[in-house]
Amino acid sequence: MANQQKLIGLILKIVGAIMVAVGMVAAYYGPLEVYVFYMFSPGGRFHYDGFAVGTLWFAYLVLQNLGYYLVAALLLPIGIGTFKLRRWTYTMTRALLWLWAVAGLLVCLNWVGLSLYQWRANPSDPTSILRIVVFCLIFSIFSLVIPILLLWLYSSKAVRLSFENFDPHQYWTERYPFPMLVALGIGILGVLTFHVALFLQGLFPFFGEILWGRAGVRWLAGNILIQLVILYGLVKLSRWAYWSALLYYSLLSLSAALSFYRYSLADLFNELTLPGFEVEFLSSLSFLNGISVVLTTVPVLLVLIGILGFSGRYFKQKKLPNRN
Numbered sequence: 591m592a593n594q595q596k597l598i599g600l601i602l603k604i605v606g607a608i609m610v611a612v613g614m615v616a617a618y619y620g621p622l623e624v625y626v627f628y629m630f631s632p633g634g635r636f637h638y639d640g641f642a643v644g645t646l647w648f649a650y651l652v653l654q655n656l657g658y659y660l661v662a663a664l665l666l667p668i669g670i671g672t673f674k675l676r677r678w679t680y681t682m683t684r685a686l687l688w689l690w691a692v693a694g695l696l697v698c699l700n701w702v703g704l705s706l707y708q709w710r711a712n713p714s715d716p717t718s719i720l721r722i723v724v725f726c727l728i729f730s731i732f733s734l735v736i737p738i739l740l741l742w743l744y745s746s747k748a749v750r751l752s753f754e755n756f757d758p759h760q761y762w763t764e765r766y767p768f769p770m771l772v773a774l775g776i777g778i779l780g781v782l783t784f785h786v787a788l789f790l791q792g793l794f795p796f797f798g799e800i801l802w803g804r805a806g807v808r809w810l811a812g813n814i815l816i817q818l819v820i821l822y823g824l825v826k827l828s829r830w831a832y833w834s835a836l837l838y839y840s841l842l843s844l845s846a847a848l849s850f851y852r853y854s855l856a857d858l859f860n861e862l863t864l865p866g867f868e869v870e871f872l873s874s875l876s877f878l879n880g881i882s883v884v885l886t887t888v889p890v891l892l893v894l895i896g897i898l899g900f901s902g903r904y905f906k907q908k909k910l911p912n913r914n
Contacts, residue, residue: 598752602672606679609669613662620658626651640865647868649789656782678761680744680753685771687741692776692893694733699885701729767904770824773897776890777821777835784814791862795849795887800861813842832905835898843891850883858883 628634630641630651641647664686671679743749763771787793792806794813801809820838823831850858856878864872872878 595748595752595755598748599675599756602675602749602752606669606671606673609665609672611669613665613669616658617662617666620655620662623651623655623658638865638867640867643789644791644863645868646790646859646862646864646872649786652789653786656786660782675753675756677753677757677759678763680750681761681763681768681771684741684744685768685775687737687744688772689775689779690737691734691741692772692890694730694737695893696886696889697733698726698730699889700881701726767827767901769897769901770827770904773894773901774821774824776894776897777817777824780894781814781817781821784810784817793858793862795846797845798848800849800858802861827905829905832898832902836895839891839895839898843888843895846887846891847884850887853883854879855881855883855886 627648629636630647631637668679668682668686672683787810788807791802792804792810794801794806794809796809800806816838820831820835824835853861856872856875859872859878
């Protein structure tokens with residue numbers, strides 16, 4: 591048993607070192623990739639007419655840079671904590687793996703829709719079925735199988751004891767209800783998504799229509815503020831925040847469903863005012879017609895609502911539950 595614990599501890603330290611290495615790469619490329627904006631601006635190597643705030647490529651660069659910073663902000667502290675076998679990283683890693691699994695489920699749903707579209711578009715192509723099967727397997731492995739296997743590993747008693755025996759101190763993350771950690775993660779990603787939407791010409795779904803420009807930006811800013819207030823209350827396990835979150839995210843999912851149900855990703859991009867180069871480029875990406883905007887947004891909100899509904903009992907307690 592002692593040898594097993596030493597082996598698991600060594601494996602966890604290796605995992606922590608890998609996390610730190612990936613986080614450092616992301617921390618390096620985050621500021622480095624900002625220079626890409628200069629490369630596409632007037633006088634830059636890859637400049638094209640019309641590149642500016644509100645274009646699709648500008649929004650993509652913002653999303654990419656945000657991704658680098660997010661990866662660095664998550665993996666560096668969690669990687670260091672895992673290397674040192676700090677107990678709080680056990681809980682946070684499991685929460686991140688659940689977020690990975692939720693994102694993977696979303697990817698798989700969209701890939702199924704895309705595959706069906708490609709199949710219908712090329713019914714006489716004998717290789718289309720094979721390509722669909724291969725890509726479905728690849729996507730399912732990286733988006734669902736890997737996080738599920740890692741969750742199974744982190745759910746084992748041996749891994750948990752490796753952290754608890756090395757670090758007997760109990761942290762806030764352990765006393766806080768675990769499902770709510772996942773809910774907070776989804777909520778934070780929602781706030782970041784709304785910030786990215788600011789760079790997509792203020793796109794905001796409003797109960798059957800899509801708002802753009804100044805009107806959309808106002809609604810985005812208001813919703814970002816609402817979400818931040820709700821997230822603060824959820825951290826405190828306040829009952830007002832619980833009921834507010836259920837109401838707000840239910841209305842948001844309904845609004846997104848009513849506004850996006852007719853749109854593929856190609857249709858949505860066609861609504862944007864884009865420069866000629868981007869319009870021509872998007873026209874060559876026929877697969878975008880097979881990606882439903884509803885399937886990229888509503889399922890995540892429904893998962894969040896489900897987690898909140900499941901976690902209702904935690905908001906009847908005035909103190910964080912003690913897990914010891």
